[in-house]
Amino acid sequence: MGAKRSIGLVGGAGSLPDLHAEQHHIWIGADAGAKALAFAGIRMKLAVGDFDSVSEEDLAMIRQYADQVLVYPPEKDETDFELAIRHAQELGASEVTVYGVTGGRLDHELINIQMLYRLLDAFDEAVIIDRQNMIRMHRPGTYQTKQDDAYRYVSFLSFSEQVDGLTLTGFKYPLTDASIHWGGTLSISNELVAQTGTYSFTSGIVIMIKSKDV
Template identity: 85%
Template sequence: MNTKLSIGLVGGAGRLPDLHSEHHHIWIGADAGALALASAGIRMKVAVGDFDSVSEEELITIRRYADQVLVYPPEKDETDFELAIRQAEEMGAADVAVYGVTGGRLDHELINIQMLYRLLDSFEQAVIIDWQNNIRLHRPGTYRIEQDDTYRYISFLSFSEQVTGLTLTGFKYPLTDASIHWGETLSISNELVAQYGTYSFASGIVIMIKSKDV
């Protein structure tokens, strides 16, 4: 049986979780994210970006910990994160976990979260992880979620203009066949009260955020 390739992709924004506690077959570093991996002593398959946020000495450090370094000009159509995603796609990854793409500039954070929409088509599973949040995007269906002591709160937001048929079981605030729209707070800051719960919906796209207090 072939093992599904899991890739950890690290960007250079915001506060990172302990990367040593995360386990992936391959690591990819995007710009300053490559420096974060190198500084943690983690070897990466590819380091990619324009590297305008690192010094020449830091780039030398990155080269020590990267099998391949792909340097692009600062004037380009794609962000460093998007270049890294392309590398993961070309490697044929099944799952990708993205770190260090939230908590920095708001314009970059918003587009990086929106990039999850592209990842829905490219990978079987995709998640953005920072030191406080775990973010996923879902198409209609039924999903199981287990109790996780790391993340107390679970929120469901409408990524599309409307989500219909949202049903939550095993939660403190259950829902049955509800509709949520942009800008509504109906399904924010919920909590699991059972060992596991389920969430399902009939149409639209849901962004699920598991989070903890600082």
């Protein structure tokens, strides 16, 4: 098997961590996300979008830092984030880490988190990261997460109407074969007490969020 191809995708100018501290083989910038990468001095494989949120001067800077710039018309069926995801697939990415798609407009933030559901089948690994959170989505199975001083809290939300068989080991508040529901708060703000925690469930879709206080 070949090496996994990891892409860092900056999908906007929302809540961004220090991008220089993030390690990726390939960077893609979508619209204002491309501006964020360019102004951080980070070279991109691709900049994509309608670029309606950047100035002509910004776009000129983006062109200096991007190997390729694809400009789409503002009136289109796909968002700039969707276009970037499609191009990430075309580049053969197996892992994608998304930045800048949370912390701004609420409608965009909610749909961008929901987009993780579409990425379940597109990539081996897909995660959203901002200054305060790391967000993943899972189908039924068994998973592990390591203790991380950068993210004290770990929460599990039901993306489906119901999740069954949720079992947490290595956590401050363990669970065994529990059910959680859409809008339920049973599994919010947990903490790891072991170096590695295990979580598993048998049905439904789970959003796992690792987070920290500001």
